[in-house]
Amino acid sequence: MNAEPFFAMAEQVFAHLRGDERLFLSLRSEQSDFVRFNRNRVRQAGALQTQELALTLIEGARQVQASCNLSGDPETDRALILAMLGQLRDRIAHVPDDPYLNISDAPSRSHTELPARLPSVREAVTTLTGLGEGLDLVGIYAAGKIADGLASSLGHRHWHQSTSFNLDWSAYLDSDKAVKDSYSGFDWQPGELDSRLSAQRERLAVMARPVHRIEPGPYRAFLAPAALEELMDLLAWGGFGLRDHRTRQSPLTQLASGERQLHPAVTLLEDNNRGLAPGFIDEGFVKADQVPLITNGRFDTCLADARSAKEYGAEVNAGAEWPESLAMAAGELPSDRVLSTLDTGLYIGNLWYGNWSDRNACRVTGMTRFGTFWVEQGELVAPLAVMRFDDSLYRLLGEQLEQLTRERDLRLSAETYDGRSTASSLLPGILVSSIDLAL
Template sequence: MNQDAFFTLTERLHSGLTGSEVLFSNLSGEVSDFVRLNRNRIRQAGHVQSAGLELTLIDGARQVEGRCELSGEFRADLSQTRHLLTRLRERLADMPDDPYLQYSTTPSSSDRRVGEASPPAAQVMADLIRAADGLDLVGIWASGDLSTGLASSLGHRHWHHSQSFNLDWSCYLETDKAVKASLGGLHWDAAALHHRLETQRHGLRVMARPARTIEPGRYRAYLAPAAVNELMHMLSWGGFDLRNHRTHQTPLLRLVRGERQFSPQITLREEHERGLTAGFTAEGFVKPAVVTLIDGGKFGQCLVDARSGQEYGEAVNAAGDAPEALALAAGEMPLTEVLARLDTGLFIGNLWYCNWSDPNDCRVTGMTRFGTYWVEHGEIVCPVKVMRFDDSLYHLLGDGLEALTSERELMLSAETYEGRATDSALLPGLLVSGITLAL
């Protein structure tokens, strides 16, 4: 469903409201190409075109929600959504008051379009297969248009449209020996794909060497952006939402209390103006361009969605309780100097299966798995057998942090449950004085 059809449909729905009823309509749609690859060959290709409309009917302090899929045929969609509205009205009469109901009563509007169309999937896949000749490549490509719309009977009219791509893949040497990579964004860059493939070829040559077994202990290390992304996922798990802070369940409680702090190099922001996500919430609130979560190592602001804002009397600045467009500020270390400044230690390309081992101390555990190498005197020597790490983020992002790279990598979520995800992260790599390997 396009923008004009969406607003025309919602205007028809608004004309059928009675009394003090308020209606919020949220559209989510996509036109996407998907390709799955295995052994550097296309194994499955598909095209998805879908749109769903969620209606929230409000009367006083009561609300009820419902959703339906749209066909793209206006008359049929109007009939279906009117039927859904009738059913919601029937249910609303039996609903209790919602003490945390909050929605914007101030009309607002926006129309934002980001990105550009990627080359056809067939063209990209042909280029990928040629460039990856001889590699055992497995992965998934997703590209196309994502649309989000909001209209309300109070006068809200918002539209967000993005065009993006995401390629997530691994190249295998044998069994579990592999190197992983991803490439995503708003503007296709074939040169970046070829560069990543050449880097993977080098990584596979290193992987072919006998793997080193190292003893548990603390090792000097460089964590590539993909590994940093896993640590950011852990911080996002309860680290920034207002409710967890007010109920003292956040893993950052000691940071908030001033008992611990991150390095002054750590500034973490939610950049709504940059992300693929819409700049408005389902309740009609306009998100600020930037929310500073951590400022120079100290805690900044919480993310506040509509319900938490109502419960705790804070202004709404987010659609949910976790970041959607996270950005870690860059540092001063060029990528070309990483190995020299690491000197001897671990180059960690990815982290896997992360979880809290002690949230009170912001302590995370997980596995090194793919793309971890032993470095001596600034040269990659050999792969390292899979190890489990267990360390506090107060160390990795605090007293153990030596440098951040000046270059950052944009990583898009590869999740496709109920549609392509729009979460993203813009992250540098980290050089740390030590990371603890447990076993």
């Protein structure tokens, strides 16, 4: 479904409202191709086309919600929506007032279609398998269009459409020895994919050497953007939400109170201008272009969704109280000088199984896994045995942080649990003087 048919259908539904009823319609539409690879060959391929519509009926201070999957046939879908509206109308008389109901009464409009240059699925598969010849490549390619629409009887008309690809894969040596990478975005460049596969081949050659084992303790380390992403995902878990801060359940409570601070080079923001996520929310509010979360190492602004904003008297600036389009400011370290600047220590390509070990102290734990190497005199020497780390983000992003890379990696979420995710992050790599390995 495109914008105009959606808005036309919404107008027809709104004509059936009674009295002071208000209705919000939120559409999520997806057309995606999926290809699963094993041993650099296609093992499964398929295409998906879905349209899910959510209805929110409001009367006074009461609201009820429902959702349905649309067929694509206008007459069938309109009949289904009107039947659901009748069911919601029957229910709303039996629900209590919602003290945190918060909708935008101001009509607003927007229309965004992000440009993209994607190959056909056949072309993408042919390119990947050709460039990956000889590799035991295992992964998933997903690509296609995602659209979000919002229409309300109050006059909201918003449409956001993006087309993107996401290739998430590992190249295996044997058993659990592998090097992981991902390539995603809006502009498919075979040269970039070739460069990433060439780097994997070089690291697989190092991976074939005897495993290097080290004792637990502090080690100088470089964390690639993929490893930093794991830490940012943990930080998003309660780190920036207004409700988490007001109830003092946030791991960044000490940062927000001024008791702690991070390295001045650390600046994080919710960059709604860049992300795949739409710039509006289901309640009709329009997101700010950017929300500064941490500025020069100091806590700046919380993310407040509509309900938290109503509860705590704040302005709505997010559809969810975790980053959906996170960006970290770049540093000055060129990526081609990472190993020479590290000199001796750990190159950590990925972190896994992250969790809080002491949430109040912003202390995290997890495992190294694919693509972690021992480095000596600026050269990859040997693969590192799997280790557990346990350290505070106040240290890793604070006094232990030395440099951030000049180049940043755009990382689109590969999650597909409830449709392809529109979350993304733009992250550098970080060089730290020490990370604590627990075992």
